[in-house]
Amino acid sequence: MKTIVIYKSKTGFTKKYAEWISEELSADIFDVSKVRIDIIKNYDTVIYGGSLYASGITGVKFIKQNIYKLKEKNIIVFATGASPSKNEAINEVKDKNFTNDEQKFIRFFYLRGGFNYSKLNSFDKILMTLLKWKLKNKKDLTSDEKGMLAAYNNPVDFTRKKNLDELIIYVKSLESISK
Template sequence: MKIVVIYQSKTGFTKKYAEWIAKTLSADIFETEKVNIPMLETYDTIIYGGSLHIVGIIGVKIITENMDRFKNKRLVVFATGASPLRKDVITEVQAKNFNIIQQKKIKFFYLRGGFNYSKLNFLDKFLMTLLKWKIKSKNKTNLTADEIGMLAVYDSPVDFTRKENIDPLIKYVQL
């Protein structure tokens, strides 16, 4: 079985997972901008990884907009984010990024990444600063666990990546 891992990474967490997955599966690996659809059509399994941005998976359209071309392929998508793995997070991400038909065809995995403000681009830094101000303006007793966690890591990079987090994805692909 010919496997490819493609990814788009802003701060390095998605890239780290993509490299671990590719090495474990002896798969080819490419950044998204270095592939094209005809090239991807030569693979049996396509694994796409992207970081989350306001619940959207960055770059996943390379998969979702080409579903007809990938109908005979095994499709796997993983997203990385700073939030802990929770069913409600997975459900929200799937609903925002995939329609019902795509949800049946694409196997989705959430892999906890991390947060590093210093590696964000200007626009993302601006948006994160607005989010920080919004959270700080709330009554501290009404903050969610995610909001408290976001404030705690805002000024200090955190890395929640663990190689064992890829195990369920690896097992699925090897079935």
């Protein structure tokens, strides 16, 4: 079974996971800006990864625009974010990014990434500064919000290879089914 890993990474956390997945599965890997749908037709399993941006998965538009061309393939999407994994938040991300029909074709995973303010582009820095001001003016911060404020001055990296275990096991189970 041939597998391709496609990703879009703004600050490097998604790219790190994509590279680990590619190594673990001996899969080809492409930045989404360098892949076309005709390349993907040669693969059985398509894994796409993007970071979360206001609950949206960056670059996932590529998968969504081509989902019906890919529906005979195994489609896996993973998103990375700085927040801890919580089922309610994960379901919100799935529902915001994919219709019920699209979810029938896609297996979704959330992987905890990190936050590095210094690696953001100018526009994202402005948006994150606005969020920082909003959080600073809030009276009762959650532990996640306190952690986010601390990360502005001290980058955090929660990427771990073990975070991929469920995704890797899933893909390998597809390989054993196809044999």
